[in-house]
Amino acid sequence: MDSPAGTAQSIIELDGVRKCFGRQVVLDDVTIAFPQNATTAIIGPSGAGKSVLLKHLVGLLYADEGRVSVFGTDMASASTRQLYGIRRRFGMLFQDGALFDSLTVGENVAFPLEHHMPQLSEEERWVKVAEKLGWVGLPGFEKRSISSLSGGQRKRVGLARAIIMEPEVVLFDEPNSGLDPLTSDSIDQLILDMKDRLGITFIIISHDIIGTIKVADYIGMLYEGRLVEYAPTKNFIQSHIPVVRSFLRRNIFGPRDSLNQRKQQAPEQS
């Protein structure tokens, strides 16, 4: 099992995971262990299989081959009750927030509480909502409509909703996508604040290398469905793997060219 953390305990493990959509192989023999209470980022170009990998962790997708183990449970054989039990230990920030337009900001954030903690009084619920909105920098936004929010604010509300149940793991699906550089920086700072405040496991899917280096303890890179590198951040940025080097240089044509180059060189060397 690939674990850059050495002896660090992992609560989520993928072992030889392969996933295909039709003839297209999206994940190919991916083996990775996510260390507990650390921030791990999976980066890679668009279409590398990052979001598909993330969906395997919460049972939104299932592997065709290999094993996904979450909190010691094999996701493929988990019953519906077990699956929902596992999901209650997760929070997830979706790309566009996935907020419900018909509800206010406060009602969106309170949504998981209403369903899983009905014993809370309305007042207690709203205290928690106000606290979490304060954490994400949106105090007093409870009554605002979702349509009045900017892209960055939507992500903040999505994060407040993701952490309201005090999860053990928070998943971030492209937290910087569609944001201007300043807003993107503020989201990175927010992730760092949450990391300090909550001290739980964060798993981030991103193609924003600068932000990722800032927030992640460990970085893995997916390329054409394969995990080509996985290491602590300081080791990752010194990686000698050509596709990683190209991606770090933000050379948009680099990874493909580098891989092709490597493929061409291989027969020559042999």
Add this chain to the structure above:
Amino acid sequence: MADFVRASWNRPPPTGQVMAEAYRIGVKSLPVLLIIAVFVGTNLSLQGYNAFKPLGGQYMVGLFVSMAGVREMAPVIAAAMIAAKAGTEMATQIAVMRIREQIDALEVMAVDPLWFLVTPRLLGIALVLPALTIISIFATLLSAYLVAVWQLGLNGAQFLSFAREGLAPMDLLYCVIKGLCFGIVIAVVGCFFGFKAGRGPEGVGRATNGAVVTMSVVVVFLNYFLSELFYG
């Protein structure tokens, strides 16, 4: 379907949402349903009169209206209107939720989307469509009566007498059963197409289109089989 039954079996339905759906489908669809039902009644009267007059049987228009209008047309028209308005709305809403990852968000928040999205819609429509069917029956009969008496100069008492000939109390029960069955079909088909929507606006459009076509076809097929069962 099995997943839906399992999801809904162990939990009470979200009552507030069921009532909201019932209100939305029932009250908001009522005006357009009344307009259609009224004009179906007027035209049934006119066509019945024109068909029976050469045979000297124009006084039997009430029988024609009650048999064709009440037994067959009113339930189908109510279902068609609800399919066109509420059914497509269901498919579109759920399809948009699908492409905006809101259904995935429900899953990750450990809220069963079938229970949360399908149950209120199914129960809401099952509550109101039988009632809407009965309302459309009376709107059809009333408008047909008014045209027969005021425009065509027929005897009102005779119209009602023949209408009663073709309309037994059991017919109303059958119409309620038809309305209930059509409501279930509309909710299940609408939600199914919404959940299975493909990506992007095109996926939403296809889901809506597929839903309304399938609902309409299934409703007329089902109407035939139910009529065969009740009257055959």
